[in-house]
Amino acid sequence: MKSTSIRLGADIGGTFTDVVLEKGGGVFSTKVLTTYDAPENAIINGMHQVCAQAGITPDRIGQIIHGTTLATNALIERRGAKTALITTQGFRDVIEMRTESRFEQYDLNLNLPDPLLPRQARFTVTERVNAMGEVMIPLDRADVEAVADRIAQARYDSVAVGLIHSYLNPAHEQMVRDVLTELLPDLSVSISAEVSPQMREYERFNTVVANAYIKPLMASYLGRLEDRLAAEGVGCRVFLMHSGGGITSLSNAAEFPVRLVESGPAGGAVFAAHIAGGYGIDKVLSFDMGGTTAKICLIKNQTPKTSRVFEVARTYRFKKGSGMPISIPVIDMVEIGAGGGSLAHVDSMRQIRVGPESAGSEPGPACYGRSGDKPAVTDADLVLGKLDPDTFAGGSIPLFPDQAKAVLDHHIAQELDTDAVGAAFGIAEVVDENMANAARVHAVENGEDLSEYTMIAFGGAAPLHAGRLCEKLGVDRLIVPPGAGVGSAIGFLRAPYSFEANRSVYMKLSDFDAKVIRDLLTELKREATGFVRTCDAQAEILSEFKVYMRYTGQGWEIPIDLAEDQAMTPDAATFERRFEEEYIKLFARPVAGMDIEITVWSVNATTRPERISPVEPVPAGQPAKPSGMRQIFDPASASFLEAQVIERAAITTGQRATGPAAVTEDETTIIIPSSREAICQPDGCIDVRAKGQGVWT
Incomplete structure (x- = not known):
């Protein structure tokens, strides 16, 4: 039962x-x-x-x-359904023209990524709604029926509908959907007014196309x-x-x-926020490294930073602007192709490059013994002594050091006149520096100083690399929670039921209309709450209000959180004060004499988060008893050092481990560098700090 x-x-x-x-x-x-x-x-x-x-x-x-x-x-792999787009006449090429921005300014041979749908899969209808939501050219049903015939003849499986300004007036999109559903009942249809009812047609069209593209598959x-x-x-x-x-x-x-699209990484961020709440830590750098990618997220006041636009499938060295923008509520994180399965090679400049290609699980890294013939990060970790070939994944996946050394020697060492260990050292340093650089850039873009942050690491590969990453970033404290190897899955069990509804309605503070705002936010609250009720009909539901604001003439907005009383009894002075408070945090000073615009309104309905039990950290006690010793490569000294091997299940509260050491468990291994020491806290977290700071009392 x-x-x-x-x-x-x-x-x-x-x-x-x-x-x-x-x-x-x-x-x-x-x-x-x-x-x-x-x-x-x-x-x-x-x-x-x-x-x-x-x-x-x-x-x-x-x-x-x-x-x-x-x-x-x-x-990423372009293997979704056969999909068509129906849009307003004259806007057929929006998803190909993009925003005309150059993500690599000085590359004269810049190639923009191909749109998700080719031009012949994009159809138009004659209609027009203006920027106020008023119908300028009515939509004729016969026009839609003609397009439906062409879609039927071409045997499309799914259709995305994105019409100009439909976020303000969705009537034409709804009419297209109704006609298609009537004439082609087996066709999957997505309309942008429901998928992403926000301004900026490129992002909105791209989002509804992506939804339609993967809808039959999912x-x-x-x-x-x-x-x-x-x-x-x-x-x-x-x-x-x-x-x-x-x-x-x-x-x-x-x-x-x-x-x-980002559901797995989102679970990891929730997991890290839950741990941060237990320790009362207000500034956390969440580090999630799995087999294919590494994800880094800033968490302040036990709440992951969120965004309403992110990119997927970046094609230009994971450079911002080179992917497909998806305009949905998302936890804001940076994701790079650096995981345990990420493949390494030597480029034309005789430099080691790692990722974004991955060996995945089929065939997997060479050391898996499943016919992998290229060196991966896991191969390097094995050769450097970070992994035990007999206990990987609880012993369910045997590792083969000889095969790892062979591919490292053939693909890296011979190219660089070194040996397999030198090749492995180079791969590990490159992948760690890639992740450190991504974290630095993400912090700078958000106006944060990482030296004030605590890292929480999880994912199968993160604890292997987190200690070295902390050294590179100047982060003094690292926490590796119990179950770190499966952290995202645990995060799923900590997450509340929630749904965020948003809408683009343009308004200047000089034209502030309290009734329009109150009605709009009430409608969004009702919509978001309705979605949550489909998950839990009885739970208490909380509402979180957010608006996106900017000075007139600026190209992008910043998110402004509002208390419920501020949202439901709106006041222009309050909106201005909250905007200036957040603007000063990001840019140091406000801009005097400029009008302020609101572009997007958002309400997130959520059940009450799970109660977090506080953790009282304990001082260091007796050394943990090692189960053995092994040679682990120390990047700081560029040599192998004799390191303790400690079984995590055998460590009790207060026991400490001094680096170099490896704390092992079935799903991962925590590498404690020679510059660090660790203690087991009452909740089972391994708390790693820089040596000699007197932090254990």
Whole structure:
């Protein structure tokens, strides 16, 4: 019999699928290789493993929360449905023209990425709504029917509808959808007024196209997952993690799959925020490194930073501006192609480059012994002694050091006149510096000083690299929580039900209309709350209000949080004061004499977050007892050092470990550099600090 106190979290990554079962305060977890052809197989496999650990049968699971990279991978690999776009006459090429900005200013041979849909898949109708939402040219049903005939003849599976200014007046988009649904009932249809009702047609069109492109794929996958779970006797509801850091229902996820694009990384940020809340830490650098990518997120006051636009599938060395912009609520993070499976090579300048290509799980790094023939970061970590070949993934995946050395020697060492160890050292330093540089840039863009931050590391590969990353960034404190190797899946179980509704309605403070604002925010609150009610009909729902504001003439807005009384009893002076407060934080001073504009309004409905138990850190006690010793390469001295090997399960509260050391567990290994020392805190976190700072009292 199922129990709502037994919950399962499942995160499909590019290399591993992480599965976590929570039962009666206990957490059981496993990592299995992702099965690309049928991703649900890995979830079922992992579910049986954790159920066996917990001593239960799958039919007792009361809730499943799932996050996946399937949507992201489909966009990156261009393997979605056969999709068409219907737009306003004259705007057929918006998704190809982009914003005309150059993401690499001095590259004379700059190549813009191809649009998701070719020109022949983009159709137009004669209609026009102006910037005030007024109909200038009515839409003729016969025009839509003619386009529907062409779509039927070309056998499209999915259609995106994006008309000019539909975020203000969606009537024409709704009419197109109604006609298509009537004439082509098997066609999947997405309209931008529902997917992303925001100004800026390029971002809005691109978002609705992306939604339509992956909608049939995700609907098929979610249907197969439900069927497989039912066949295993699991009859509970399945929820999906969305990019904004909350949980949504299966039906909402199937209708708006573009909101799942960053679902896995979002779970990790929620996990880090939960840990930060326990320790009362207000400035956290979340570091999530898996098999394919590394994700870095700034968390202030136990709340991850959010955004309403992000990019996926960057094609130019992961450079900002070179990808597809997706305009949805999302946790703001920087993501680079640096994971355990990221492949290394020597370029024409005889420099080591790592990523963004990844070995994934098929074939995986060379050391997996699955026919991988190129060196990956995991191969380098193994040769440097960071990994034990006999205990990787709890012993379920044996590693082969000879195969790792062979590919390192062939592809890197011979090119650079060094040996396999030198090649591995170079790869590790390059990937660590890539991540450190990404963190520095992200911090600078947000006006933050990382030396004031605490790093929280999780993901299968992050604890292997986090200590060295802290050295490079000047971060003094690192926390590696229990279950770090499956952190995102645990984060799914900590996330609230939530949905963010937003709308673009342009207004200047000089034309402030309190009634229009109150009515708009009330409508958005009703819309967001309705979505959350589909997940939980009884829970208390909180509302969070946000507006995006800028000085007149500026090209982009900054987010301004409002208390509910400020939002529902709007006052121009309050809006101006809140804007100037946030503007000064970012740019040091306000601009006198300029009018202020509001462009986007947002309401996030969320259930009350899970209560976080405070942690009282303890001082260092006796040294932890090592289970053995092994040689681990120390990058600071560029040599192997004798290091303690300590089993994490054997460390008790207050026990300490002095670097160099390796703290091992089934899903990951924590490498403590020679410059650091660590202590086990009461909640099981390994708290790593710089030596000699007197911080343990």
